[in-house]
Amino acid sequence: MRRNTQKIFASKIARALVTLVLMVTSVFVLMRCAGDPVTVLLGPDATADMRAAYSGELGLDRPILAQYLTYLHNIVRGSLGVSYVYRQDALGVVLSHLPLTLILTCSALTLAALTGVAGGITAAVFPSSFIGRACTIGTVVGLCVPSFFLAIVLMLAFSIQLNWLPTGGAEGWRSLVLPAITMAAASSAVLARYTRVAVRESLDSRYVLAAFARDIPFWRILIHHVLPNAAVPILTILGLLIGGAVTGSTVVETVFSWPGIGNLFVTSVGNRDVPVVQAIVLLAGTAMIMTNLAVDLGYTWLDPRSKSSET
Amino acid sequence: MTSPIEPSHVRTARASSEPILELRNVDFCYLAARRSAAEVLGGSRLHKINMIVRRGKAHGLIGESGSGKSTIAKLLLGLTAPQSGQIFFDGELLTPDRLAAFRLRVQPVFQSPLDALDPITPIGKQIIAPLLVNFNMKSSDCQARLAAAISAVGLSGEILGKLPHQISGGQAQRVNIARALILDPEVLICDEPVSALDMTVQAQILNLLSDLRESRGLSLLFISHDIRSVAYLCSEITVLKRGSIVESGSRDEVLLDPKTDYMKSLLEAVPNSGLGLETASPSNPCSQPAGRRDLPAEGW
Ligand SMILES: Nc1ncnc2c1ncn2[C@@H]1O[C@H](COP(=O)(O)OP(=O)(O)OP(=O)(O)O)[C@@H](O)[C@H]1O
Ligand SMILES: [Mg+2]
Numbered sequence: 299m300r301r302n303t304q305k306i307f308a309s310k311i312a313r314a315l316v317t318l319v320l321m322v323t324s325v326f327v328l329m330r331c332a333g334d335p336v337t338v339l340l341g342p343d344a345t346a347d348m349r350a351a352y353s354g355e356l357g358l359d360r361p362i363l364a365q366y367l368t369y370l371h372n373i374v375r376g377s378l379g380v381s382y383v384y385r386q387d388a389l390g391v392v393l394s395h396l397p398l399t400l401i402l403t404c405s406a407l408t409l410a411a412l413t414g415v416a417g418g419i420t421a422a423v424f425p426s427s428f429i430g431r432a433c434t435i436g437t438v439v440g441l442c443v444p445s446f447f448l449a450i451v452l453m454l455a456f457s458i459q460l461n462w463l464p465t466g467g468a469e470g471w472r473s474l475v476l477p478a479i480t481m482a483a484a485s486s487a488v489l490a491r492y493t494r495v496a497v498r499e500s501l502d503s504r505y506v507l508a509a510f511a512r513d514i515p516f517w518r519i520l521i522h523h524v525l526p527n528a529a530v531p532i533l534t535i536l537g538l539l540i541g542g543a544v545t546g547s548t549v550v551e552t553v554f555s556w557p558g559i560g561n562l563f564v565t566s567v568g569n570r571d572v573p574v575v576q577a578i579v580l581l582a583g584t585a586m587i588m589t590n591l592a593v594d595l596g597y598t599w600l601d602p603r604s605k606s607s608e609t
Numbered sequence: 610m611t612s613p614i615e616p617s618h619v620r621t622a623r624a625s626s627e628p629i630l631e632l633r634n635v636d637f638c639y640l641a642a643r644r645s646a647a648e649v650l651g652g653s654r655l656h657k658i659n660m661i662v663r664r665g666k667a668h669g670l671i672g673e674s675g676s677g678k679s680t681i682a683k684l685l686l687g688l689t690a691p692q693s694g695q696i697f698f699d700g701e702l703l704t705p706d707r708l709a710a711f712r713l714r715v716q717p718v719f720q721s722p723l724d725a726l727d728p729i730t731p732i733g734k735q736i737i738a739p740l741l742v743n744f745n746m747k748s749s750d751c752q753a754r755l756a757a758a759i760s761a762v763g764l765s766g767e768i769l770g771k772l773p774h775q776i777s778g779g780q781a782q783r784v785n786i787a788r789a790l791i792l793d794p795e796v797l798i799c800d801e802p803v804s805a806l807d808m809t810v811q812a813q814i815l816n817l818l819s820d821l822r823e824s825r826g827l828s829l830l831f832i833s834h835d836i837r838s839v840a841y842l843c844s845e846i847t848v849l850k851r852g853s854i855v856e857s858g859s860r861d862e863v864l865l866d867p868k869t870d871y872m873k874s875l876l877e878a879v880p881n882s883g884l885g886l887e888t889a890s891p892s893n894p895c896s897q898p899a900g901r902r903d904l905p906a907e908g909w
Contacts, residue, residue: 504724505735508785511686512739512792513712522738523727602729603774 314591321583379573388573399558403543406481414486418493440487449480449553466555477554485539492535496528537593541586629828630662635694655852667829669839672849678832682800687712716789720801722781726773733769736788758791779810796828
């Protein structure tokens, strides 16, 4: 059993590494397909001398394979080139914006996880009570309202009408509230919906009926049988939400002028700051792969069936 | 709460054939169906159900799909309450404050054995849960009872650490029976306990139920589509049609001399005389020694 688990872990980590290499490679290929970087950088009016000089400087005159190997080597060393706009190491620029994005996504995801799971369980356990119905309706509303619209409504209400919270920027916790709520709303609704379905399914199962027939108290059935069985689908959704959060923060960061990675991404695309865009893509992809790996390992931990291969 | 550890010989000493479970004028309708057309048509409601399960006997309940058999099982397990009428257990009216003790003395065995087991909890843990939770029993006592229950259904101890997906359907149904037996119940409500199993395993489980009935003085309510297994196991039979009882009586009365066209049509659906009535003595169909009993050959 033990050996088996280790083997599964090792193979999952190996798979994550392969995915990482594939992603890095496709970023390289896409960047080359997007057109000659020199033209993009210098514009169409540049002289042949300028172009040749720039090509040499960027190493673009070397064979493609050599370029690829240098690129890989640089990534391993953590160097992704110099930002054209900031005149600094691109990765450094991205990482300097990372803490704010992490603060925003972590607070949003924590809020979403707590409200989504709690709301889903409530809606499943008390489907016809007032609070259960309120959860179900809240879920539907959360799923329907796009985040930019919610952002504007929240801003109008709490910033402009009531003047309680700032409309944007990143000064203190007060400026975090509205972006975090906006970002959490949709995730919370998605999570609540899947949680409700998973918990309901488990509650309706025969093993729960059998537990009732043995007079096991309801809270114990919930904790020992219903929630553990519902945990796997909930974790799957949570993993997808975490993986998507880095890119998902783009809209919210832009609307609330939150100076995080999402905001940087939008400006860098506008500025054609290729190294920064590339660094953000790599970082977001790595975050996605890492959360997938964590979710995979979480399954093995949550679901004893996956530890034993004899199915 | 009463102790579940009443020695079984005390029970068998009581006059058998006295009623242990009784439904009197029970009406029931599912909440969802109350306002719908189903009620108008009388489709999904139980109407004036009167039925007696006697101590130490096996009582068969047959009827077509949707006739309300599983609903009666739920009522008898205290998992839902009738809208009118009474349920008596051991001569006493079942009231909400008696429900907890009652539930432990009447235990279910469901149709698809694997669905009735929590897929991610080890089997041993599932079987002893009620002892730990409801009786705060010492762990050593639990283990002793666990071993007894497991051997009573013919399983070995190594199955206890496994998860449900690692055992066969027949083993899973034995586990379900052991899980019921560990509470030392007086009645087993078996809702189609063998219909999800293949033929030979069906026969083994039927024999196990019949042996348990004899050796422990268990009463059985045996719900089935399959008239042959009811004929094999049960001495009394109730026939349900669209939520009402259309026929009820001893096995021979119902099977050999059906009064209603409905029962006749159910019997006609069984391949010719495959009921095995001539092989067992009518008054005591399960009187042959254990292990030597043969099921009706036809169709098995
Ligand atoms: N939870 C429920 N809510 C509403 N209606 C239900 C529910 N369970 C069953 N019914 C309805 O009650 C009627 C009787 O169902 P029941 O399960 O008792 O039938 P059954 O005789 O056990 O059938 P089968 O042989 O197919 O198991 C059916 O019409 C069914 O649709
Ligand atoms: Mg049924």
